[in-house]
Amino acid sequence: MMTANHSILASFLLVFILCLGSAQDLSCENCRGGNLKCIGDTTLQSVTDEDCSICLKSGTKWTWPCSVEGLCWCWDSTKPKFKPPPASQYEEAEMRPCDIFTEEMFNVTAPNAIHPYTYQGLCETIDMINERYDEKIFKMGTLEQQKNEWAAFLGHTTHESAQYTAAREALMCARTVEVASGTYCRPCANDNFDWEDRYCEISLVANGQYFEQYCDKIVTPPHGCVCGPTTEVDNEELKGLMNPNFAYFGRGAIQLSWNANYIKASQVLAESADTLCSQPDLVATEPKYAWGTAIWFWLFHKPTADASTCHIQSLEGSFGGSLNVINGGLECPADPMGYHAEAIVTRLRYYCIAATIVGVQRLLDFEGCEGLSSAFEECVTTGYCPECNDWYLISKTELEVEPTVVPAPEGPTSPPVPFRSWADDSWMNSIQRSDSSVRTRKVALITMGSILLSSVLLSVVL
Numbered sequence: 001m002m003t004a005n006h007s008i009l010a011s012f013l014l015v016f017i018l019c020l021g022s023a024q025d026l027s028c029e030n031c032r033g034g035n036l037k038c039i040g041d042t043t044l045q046s047v048t049d050e051d052c053s054i055c056l057k058s059g060t061k062w063t064w065p066c067s068v069e070g071l072c073w074c075w076d077s078t079k080p081k082f083k084p085p086p087a088s089q090y091e092e093a094e095m096r097p098c099d100i101f102t103e104e105m106f107n108v109t110a111p112n113a114i115h116p117y118t119y120q121g122l123c124e125t126i127d128m129i130n131e132r133y134d135e136k137i138f139k140m141g142t143l144e145q146q147k148n149e150w151a152a153f154l155g156h157t158t159h160e161s162a163q164y165t166a167a168r169e170a171l172m173c174a175r176t177v178e179v180a181s182g183t184y185c186r187p188c189a190n191d192n193f194d195w196e197d198r199y200c201e202i203s204l205v206a207n208g209q210y211f212e213q214y215c216d217k218i219v220t221p222p223h224g225c226v227c228g229p230t231t232e233v234d235n236e237e238l239k240g241l242m243n244p245n246f247a248y249f250g251r252g253a254i255q256l257s258w259n260a261n262y263i264k265a266s267q268v269l270a271e272s273a274d275t276l277c278s279q280p281d282l283v284a285t286e287p288k289y290a291w292g293t294a295i296w297f298w299l300f301h302k303p304t305a306d307a308s309t310c311h312i313q314s315l316e317g318s319f320g321g322s323l324n325v326i327n328g329g330l331e332c333p334a335d336p337m338g339y340h341a342e343a344i345v346t347r348l349r350y351y352c353i354a355a356t357i358v359g360v361q362r363l364l365d366f367e368g369c370e371g372l373s374s375a376f377e378e379c380v381t382t383g384y385c386p387e388c389n390d391w392y393l394i395s396k397t398e399l400e401v402e403p404t405v406v407p408a409p410e411g412p413t414s415p416p417v418p419f420r421s422w423a424d425d426s427w428m429n430s431i432q433r434s435d436s437s438v439r440t441r442k443v444a445l446i447t448m449g450s451i452l453l454s455s456v457l458l459s460v461v462l
């Protein structure tokens, strides 16, 4: 519990930080003068600009609507009406994001990337977003902070998109069927899906069944796209297939899913909320949305009102904090027997790979996600994460340095694992995305094989 004094102090600090942080102010604390207008965000609650005008008066901080963070925000009416993301307290950096993470690095990170995951699309989307806001992705703080934010983003998105080879969630649409009338998908239950050849034996919309996954019917615009059950296409030739534009399953670099998230991303990235509501498949086809939804999530998404964003967590030095925002409920901690224990392994491996490619000095910390530090330690010591060996040694060396003693040489570090070796790790690519399901035995067997191999490697090192 905070005492009264503490909360007064805390609110002073908050005001102080908000003033320092950014000219774009997410309360209306300093929204006086010239072209500044305190306006309401109707995508959060029904609120009018007039309701928000009281926030300019003193002593209204704890009164609705001023008491709800971000419900009223300060708009400079000489600029387009883009509500800014939550602010970090960092200064804008000099270096352009795509001068840090180059095309060459992208090619090494994503040797098998498919459309829409293009490097040019990534850079254009970053520049488009950074043009609009004072808070800038991959362009705040020191160069090292910029690199660290890149590495964290790349680690998460490489994992989420199966190394940029999947634009749509595999179970829902591993293979599209393209005909003159459009693109169709064959949604599948895990038990009927052959992960080896990515084929669905029995479609979820076969025999007149309704499909309504990822549709929360309680939320409606502006809080969520209108959605409802859908069925197979009414055409003899297209039996067992559904129109992907009727479902909000996982798509894009961070696997945007659910009708509530599609509308929020659309409000930021598209001209209107309706764009991604009526055409969610754009996230799987257009670079602007495939990358943009991940960037939206990174900068804007907060699981609860008082939580932080991935962007702020990365700048503050926490990889664990960013994972907690993305998948805290399932991975912080992960059920040791479930799919997510394995998901953490691939996430960590991809993070280590990205950190090496981008060339950070050290990994961000694993605080903020329960169990992640020990998952990292276990992953390295059991040989699951060979790409992390050097990073692990660096973190150990730092902890063990004694000022009076010259640190003993660590011995040779592992021979660098060639980066392309994991590109052929088919078990990583075929890992299923669905959060509720268990992994197939086949995958487990292949994993066992790679553990054995890696333990041999590691034992040579140790």
Ligand SMILES: *[C@@H]1O[C@H](CO)[C@@H](O)[C@H](O)[C@H]1NC(C)=O
Pocket (backbone or CB within 6 Å): 103, 104, 107
């Ligand atoms: C990256 O890969 C693409 C596609 O293979 C190629 O066209 C491009 O020249 C490569 N860029 C660099 C800098 O290696």
